[in-house]
Amino acid sequence: MGRIIGIVQVKGGVGRSTLATNLAAALARHGRTALIDADVPQGTSASWGKLREETGRLGQLTVAGVADYRALVSKARELVAVNDFVVIDGPPRLAEVTRAIMVMSRLCLIPLGASAAEIWATADLVKTIKEASARRLDINARIVWNRFREHTRSARELGDAAEKQLGLTALHSKLGYRVAYSEALARGLSVAEWPDRHAQEEFAALVAEIKQQLGV
Numbered sequence: 735m736g737r738i739i740g741i742v743q744v745k746g747g748v749g750r751s752t753l754a755t756n757l758a759a760a761l762a763r764h765g766r767t768a769l770i771d772a773d774v775p776q777g778t779s780a781s782w783g784k785l786r787e788e789t790g791r792l793g794q795l796t797v798a799g800v801a802d803y804r805a806l807v808s809k810a811r812e813l814v815a816v817n818d819f820v821v822i823d824g825p826p827r828l829a830e831v832t833r834a835i836m837v838m839s840r841l842c843l844i845p846l847g848a849s850a851a852e853i854w855a856t857a858d859l860v861k862t863i864k865e866a867s868a869r870r871l872d873i874n875a876r877i878v879w880n881r882f883r884e885h886t887r888s889a890r891e892l893g894d895a896a897e898k899q900l901g902l903t904a905l906h907s908k909l910g911y912r913v914a915y916s917e918a919l920a921r922g923l924s925v926a927e928w929p930d931r932h933a934q935e936e937f938a939a940l941v942a943e944i945k946q947q948l949g950v
């Protein structure tokens with residue numbers, strides 16, 4: 735039985751697909767991995783997977799798209815039985831699909847940029863997580879800071895304040911604002927396969943932390 739890692743956020747463009755595709759590619763180096771794109775028709779992860787398949791880079795990775803809640807639940811059940819890891823890329827809404835991802839996942843990752851607008855938009859998502867926890871559905875959720883400007887004081891202060899305000903911890907590893915992420919995504923690659931040492935190192939550190947969270 736594999737482990738499900740859900741990528742959820744209610745706001746669009748925060749980096750769900752960036753995180754999902756890079757994480758899936760990294761985990762596929764360690765074991766059989768499936769990436770489920772639950773943000774159809776947007777389909778960023780599915781398109782990335784198609785490109786990856788065409789360029790012969792899939793390896794131990796399977797990529798599938800699902801159109802609705804029912805399809806997601808049955809696909810996740812099917813794939814978790816035959817893979818070590820299942821990564822689910824969610825839609826930018828607090829829909830049934832998002833709730834299902836949260837409940838099914840061993841670890842929920844919430845990509846977030848250190849900007850007021852993104853932090854405000856995340857409050858509802860966090861409220862839903864807390865409500866689920868109150869109903870004894872234990873959801874292990876962590877913020878993943880994305881497009882983070884480590885060296886600016888405002889980003890650090892905003893980040894610390896957001897973690898307190900939202901009542902949710904972030905993983906220590908943060909992703910910076912780097913063209914490597916958009917360039918790699920557009921080519922069906924992961925940043926591990928793109929010549930930017932900083933991007934490679936920060937993503938590898940994030941993967942190590944995620945594996946630690948998963949106990950693998």
Ligand SMILES: Nc1ncnc2c1ncn2[C@@H]1O[C@H](COP(=O)(O)OP(=O)(O)O)[C@@H](O)[C@H]1O
Nearest residue numbers: 746747748749750751752881910911912915916
């Ligand atoms: N850390 C980053 N640095 C630079 N560009 C990024 C970063 N994260 C995401 N992007 C770019 O921002 C856009 C939106 O990201 P994406 O992962 O598709 O967001 P979402 O899936 O949440 O809508 C994409 O073009 C992606 O390449």
Ligand SMILES: [Mg+2]
Nearest residue numbers: 750751773778
């Ligand atoms: Mg997306």
